Amino acid sequence: MQLGGLILLTSCAYLGILFAIAYWGDKRADAGRSIIANPYIYALSMAVYATSWTFYGSVGRAAASGVGFLPIYLGPTLMAALFWLVLRKMIRISKANRITSIADFIAARYGKSALLGGLVTLIAVIGVIPYIALQLKAVSSSFLILWQYPEILMPNQGQALGPLQDTALYVALLLALFTIVFGTRHLDATERHEGMVAAIAFESLVKLLAFLAVGIFVTFGLYHGFADLFAQAARLPDIDRLLTLGGPAGTYGSWASLIFLSMLSILFLPRQFQISVVENVNENHLAKAIWLFPLYLLAINVFVLPITFAGLMQFPAGTVDADAFVLTLPMAHSQEALALLVFVGGLSAATGMVIVETIALSTMICNDLVMPLLLRWKAFGLAQRHDLSGLLLGIRRGAILLLMLLGYLYYRAAGEAYALVSIGLVSFAAVAQFAPAMLGGMYWKQGTRAGALSGLSLGFLLWAYTLLLPAFAKSGWLPLSFIEQGPLAIAWLKPLALFGLTGLDEIGHSLFWSLLGNLGAYVGVSLFGRQSSREHAQALLFVDAFKVAGRGSSLWRGSASVSEVIALVGRFLGPARAAEAFAGYAAQLGLASSAELVPDADLVHFAEQQLAGAIGTASARVMLASVVQEEPLGMDEVLGILDEASQVLAYSRRLEQQSHELEAATGELRAANARLQELDRLKDDFISTVTHELRTPLTSIRAFSEILNDNPELEPAQRARFIAIIVKESERLTRMINQVLDLAKLESGRAEWHSAALDLTEVIEDAVATTSQLLQEQGVQLSLDLPAQVPPVLADRDRLLQVLLNLISNAAKFCARQAGRIDIAVQVLPEALQVAVRDNGDGIDLADQQTIFEKFRQVGDNLTEKPQGTGLGLPISRQIIEHFGGRLWVQSARGQGATFSFTLPLGAPTPAAERFSGRETENRA
């Protein structure tokens, strides 16, 4: 009996060592020198897959079904080959979205649905509790067996003992305490527990060494190696049955279904998700784990069959439970130290599983079950509380204790009905229900929330009906007739042969129906339903995790205040931690402090990620919505989602727009071309007109020159007259050429302008003085009507003079032959000066009043009357006046003379003048 004290001491010492390792790991992590940041620790911690079910249960299962224990380890080996594809994507997605559990993962994928998260949590808890019960059973029986040493007696647990004498209860409470102490010491936004991982890796090492030690002791100590052991075992009855697969179809079928089941479990057991996804430090560590983890499984299974056969040979049939061979073989051969090591190995296998599983489940319960309910429960007033980090920790600790007690209850009630391995498989089948929603969510964009909900519900119900209820029936909670005759004696509803399906084992049967219902409902409902825009956005984030840089904030519109957001995060993480996080975020953006942050979509996204780590994605969204005024997505945003369809749509819209632009450009080009052609035609007209006009004076010059040349004896008077004509025509020709050049300059904008403020009356007086000789010759009278004082105008003096001279000489040309008279009047208008030059000639027809401003148009018939001018004076004058921002026009009627008027804007230059004066400075420069 003194061994009892030793066992307790050893157990406590072992737990103490674990705690020390965890504490050290956390300290190192805080100091930034992580001890778990290497692939070996990662692979070892993944071996939390091997629980006491492996440690004790493999031998038990091997005793019953021979090599039938292996599929549970072959499946994970096969899945390891797919880790690089599947698990890496899960890690990438979870890191990008701060996902901390499977419930969170599924909830986040389907539009951050709290309902879905709650359902997943419920399934996980119900599914995994038997598994926790299994660990309690393993620890307490191994303790009781060792306690009897040197006798080897199977403990008769349960009924005889009250709860207070039951070791399992103390084991449960001790493990709960232990988990609480180092699983929930503080709240972390990433929900990572470095110390725990270090301890788990250590435990994996311990259980492997312990099992190998027993295996080596049995194989090489009790026997002479494998061959000897197997040779002796050949004498056992039924040995052939254990070393071959039984009846063909059934056994191959169950073999395959077990491999498939364990493939799914390695991904979807909550503790595996916690260790391989949430606690992953660097996704490259996964590479080495791909072969290290299967290697570990191989190592821990090599000696299972030898130990089984040794046990079967050593102990008379029925005296010792095969589940206990690992422990009883060393005991039977008085290897106290080895037995103690085995006990510690079994303890580490159980504690490792319990710790990680309860932490993972407590996170799920807190984030996806309790928090969403509290958030909706107005009376609880969660939204008003200041610091919620304490509450969160409290919920988690409570959840851990609750899980352990539920496990204990299950163990008390049902523990004896099943061998260890069957309980484990029931849990495996439960978590396999996550596969369609998880894998579908990662690779299929169309999967909807409704599809996931219906698939999970249906799969879970079928699982419960075909596995859980029969387990209850076998434990005596339900009448056995439920299994044997079906409920209400309806044969086709028999839970172990649903719809009459037989020929599969229990697990295969349940797996078939539950996954069929699950997958069918998931795919069917998804295909015939519609996704909301948020579901769609999340689907893209998950499915395209390797393409998208992993940010979901582009689909968010709304407004928030930075201080409110920080305060909100502070209530869950603690104010100091929140301040630290936001200061870090601000530093990342290159800002001096968090006070300078802008409340944009990115900030809210960051806050949501921080919160998601602490309370889950679904709750985080609800909480943030309380301080953030979210605006619904507009049609444009939805269209902007980078969906393949809408991408194509956007692309074709862009194409359409481009072709519109192209059409517009073509139209413009066509118009420009037409204008160019018109200009070309005008130029041709102009040139032909100019040459025609030039020919007229040239012809007369040539004709008179020839006369003079041919008739040297011409009279001097005649001769003088002809020479005068030649001179006059030459002058006209020169003037015409000058004017054509002038006009060309004006039209091309290359004319030089020297604008200055002018007194218009002075310019008019100058013009009158210049023309006085001409007027006197023609006997024309001129009268001026000028105000004493006129405001200055901005104009080029020479050009203005040119206009006035042109108008006056025109007037002189066309005024009455006798008593010709010209009146020049200046009027001051509000914004301009108006100059009118009036003659008393024949006047101009209305029809001609516009044409006279065209080039080379003169009033009168060019053919019969000798042209009086060049036909360019008025067009040039109009161009000049318009250049100054004024206007030139004529008023006349037949027989009543004509009045040519122009205006010049006053004072400050008009925009047009300004523009030109701008060019003027350029020209000067």
Add this chain to the structure above:
Amino acid sequence: MANHTLRAQRLVALFMLGCLLFSYPLLALFDSDDRVFGIPLLFAYLFAAWALLIVLMMLVIERSNR
């Protein structure tokens, strides 16, 4: 990271090899009570195939690391 997709393809091929090794037709070949070096054939086959798979995975991972 171009060798990442190649690595993934090699691993998928190994996965399929594993499925083949551990399922019906091939498994039936070794499902007898013969012995190799005194070790039951099925037991030997399963562990040998398992070990082979692990070695191949190790080669795929470690060689593409270089």
